[in-house]
Structure formats: C-alpha cells, structure tokens
Amino acid sequence: MTDTLIQGRTGPWEIVLGLEVHAQVASRAKLFSGAAVGFGAGPNAQVSTVDAGFPGMLPVLNRFCVEQAVKTGLGLNAQIHRTSRFDRKNYFYPDLPQGYQISQLYHPIVGEGALEVERDDGSTFTVGIERLHLEQDAGKSIHDMDPHSTYVDLNRSGTALMEIVSRPDMRSAEDAAAYVRTLRTLLRALGTCDGDMEKGNLRADVNVSVRRPGEGLGTRCEIKNVNSFRFIMQAIEYEARRQVEILEDGGKITQETRLFDPGRGETRSMRSKEEAHDYRYFPDPDLLPLVLEEAWIEEIRASLPELPAARRRRFAEQYGLTAYDAGVLTAEDERAAYFERAAGGRNAKLVANWTVNDLLGRLSAEDRGIAESPIPPETLGELVGLIEEGTISSKIAKTVFEKLWAGEGSAREVVEREGLVQVSDTGALEAAVDKLIAANPDKAEAVKSKPQAIGWFVGQVMKETGGKANPAVVNALLRARLGID
C-alpha cells in the first residue's frame, strides 16, 4: 500500500479515512409521520404537524423503514439488535422545528458488520462497519431568496435516513470512493435506498486524519455532506494535504467540522457548528424501545436478493468473466439481468465484451441507463451468436451493431438484408488471393522470410471483399499459397 502514501517535505504520511454515509430510506412516507417522501413537491406540501414540530404531536415509527434498516444490516453481514432505542440529539436551527433530531446514539438497530469492496483492478479490501442507525433528516434552509430572511421548506424534515458508519479502514481517496460505490450498489440491489446522489438521497461525511506510517491515529477533521464520488476524492486529497502542511510546519490539527467547497476545490472550517457540539443526547420519552421478533428478522433474511458481491463471484466463475467485467455488469441489477438474458447459450465472454465495451460505452455517451437500451438483450445475444457461428466477422458486427442501435430489426434480419454474410466460400476467396499474389510478387517473396507481413495480404483481401471475408479462411488460404506453416 506504499503507493497511497503522501510524500511530504519531511517524509511519508498515511491518510486514514472513515465515512458516515447517510442513505435515504426508499419509503413512501416519513420515519415517524404519514407525510409523503419525495423530490420536487411545492414548499411545505409534504409536511405533517409531526414533521413541523407542533406541540403535542407524537411520532409513530414506520414499519417499512425498520424493515429496510434490518435488510441493509443483513446485507452488510451485520449484527441485528433485537432491541434498539431512539434518542434526542438537541440543537437549534430553523430547519429543525422539533429542536432535536430523533436518532439512535446509544442503542442502534444494527451493530458491527463488514463490506468487501472491490477496486477497479479487481483487488479487494474489507471495510469494517461500526453501526447502522435510523434517524430523521432535517428540512431545507434557503438563504438567497431574501437579503434579510431565511426561507424554510420542511418537506425533507422527518424523512428516514440510515446512517452507516464505517471503521477508519480506508487509506486513499480512491478506496473511499470505491467503498461508497460498493455500498451504493448494495443499497440499490437491496432496494432499501435509490442511491441518487444528485438528489442528496445518498451523501457522505468524511473523517480525514493523517499519521506517520505505523503510528497511532492522528486528530481528525470531519468534512460534512459530500455528495458525489468526484467531490469525495477531491475533498480528501485537499484535506489530507492541508493537514500534512500544518503538521510539517510544526502545527497541530484542531478537531473540527469542515465544509467542502466544490467551486474552489477546498475545505473550510464551519465555525458556527463548534458551539453546537454539545448535543445533550437523551432517550426520547415519546418512543418506546423497538423490539424485533426473531421471526421477522428471519423473514427479511429469506427475502434478500442475490447480493452484488456474490453475484460478482458467480459471474466470474460461471461465465469466466474478468474481475473488471464482472464488476461492471453487477454494479446495477438491470445490467446483470440484461447480461444474463443476452448470454443464455452464447459465448458469455464475448457477450460481456459487447455489453461492457460497445453497449454500455454507447449508452453512457448518451447519458442513458441500460433500461433505455434501444437494443434488447436477446438481439445482442443473437449478434454474438452470428459472430460465434462464423456468419459475420467481428468487424462487420460493429456495422450491424450500429444498425441495431438505430432500431433496424433483429441481428439476422440486418445481416441478410444488407448482404453482410461473411464469405467463407473458398472458391471465391481463392480467386481474390491468387489475384493479389500475382499482382504483388515482391511482397509475396518478402512474406516467406517475414511471416508476420501476412497481415498486409489479409487486409487487402478484407478490403477487396468489403470486410465480408472470413479472416480465418483468408489466413489459411494465404498460408497455403505463400508456403508458410
């Protein structure tokens, strides 16, 4: 792991990272009220008197949200606590009308677990999960609608969040991003959170500290609410460098909360939060302890879908895919389903190549997901089938792919209509090969001492036949005619 160290003026430093990910539960209603959860509604249109903190209103816990927390806990191989409790975290802010956030500090619903994370190169590492707890989200303050006032929209107030706290197990910005990516894939596969970072439905607080390799943990700073993979990496890189510079100048790191400014690519102190750090947590007297029946937990366990890590391993083993392809194809449920439908009975590695390189490449260039693919999986499978049986070459297949993308029919229809069937007929190809050798006696002579020059001849025959010649047949013919073994 030496490549992840920061080289300072006075020697190397190691970055230590722990993340708190806030994942919005994919519920219809809020954690403690019957108001709707959703994006884009008019201001305060999704607010009940509970969410607005009216006096005397009592919270009633949403069963579905509890189930999603348990499901996520099981997906993280974590301990599910049969008894958990809710606490009040007290602070004043206009978008927190209750004057406290209901959270689970002392007795979270989910305890220790672990997540196996895969890097792009296929290597893996494990991130320890410290806990997962349920809590309420706050509302939204808007500071730019009026020069003297703050406008408050409570639509988000009371929305259920799962806070997933990792151990400080990551050592580079890339690994932190890989962790969030893997966690997001898991949440989406479980269906417990939609993972939409643009809408703020998944966001991370990043704890950053640095130390000399082998030494104890340094003082950490917490960067709040970072909501994209790119910003997570930028914030970490900047913050780690800032800390190294302070320490190398003989200074000390002050434990504090910082904000990442994407415009400037830097973190800065949120001094206003300093004083509020005394949250005076205490058990919420409005809520009884949450006791889970073992039977319910088992029922939830039985409903778990195949998880991304298991699916990735299965794809690698069953289909012989590379770690990279298996990772890409299992990153989303829809991708995995698409691939499996296209690969049925075909050369799976070839199907994986076409799915990852051609189809996903093309889709992402147009900012579309695989669900919006103009080419159905059966059609892509058919295309690969035509390559496998030698009806078309890989090169012609690219042309066919373009026509399939444009919606011009099935693979076989396109090939027949456009006359793209590969020429494997020896007679026709022999004539072309003979003509070519006769016209280029010097090159034919040269190939005998330099066999790799045969490529030029193959290229010429392909050109002659408009790319339709079967390259394997052409190669064999040329070798025979030119006297190469």
Add this chain to the structure above:
Amino acid sequence: MAVDAETVRRVARLARIAEPEARLDPLAREISGILGWIEQLNEVDVEGVEPMATAVHATQPLREDVVADGGDPARVLGNAPRSDDGFFVVPKVVE
C-alpha cells in the same frame, strides 16, 4: 453535584434562554440543590437491573408505509409569524 455560574451560563445559552448576569449565581445554587436531592437516588442498589427508558410496558406500535398526511401547506404555515410563497420565513441565519 454542584453547578457553578459558568455552567448555568452555558446551559442557558444551549437552551436559548437569556439569563441576566445577576441571576446566574442564585440559579447555580437552586440547580445544585435539585441535583443534590436527586442524587439521593444513587443510594439505591440497582446492581443487575436493566436501565429503564420508559415506565410504559408496551411494545413500540408501528405504522404502515402509507401516505396519509401532509399536502396542506396552509395548515402547517397557519401559526407561523411570517410566511411567503409556501415557505416559513425566519430572521436570516448565515452558515
């Protein structure tokens, strides 16, 4: 447990209660008295007793995930001293 004027000042600030300087010492004495009285409970032997969060012997009731509330901004804004265009309006708080 004794509480001093400085602690009272901090607690009052956290609770957003304005206490004049002259009230801090008398309040510290009063609060210390209350805490001392409550501290008598420490004499009870609670060895092996599960900490209690509530006196109610019932399990947590759960609601179904159904939208059955909200959708009435005028109602939640009804008591607000100021509102505009569906928003609560409060004095500027700058982050």
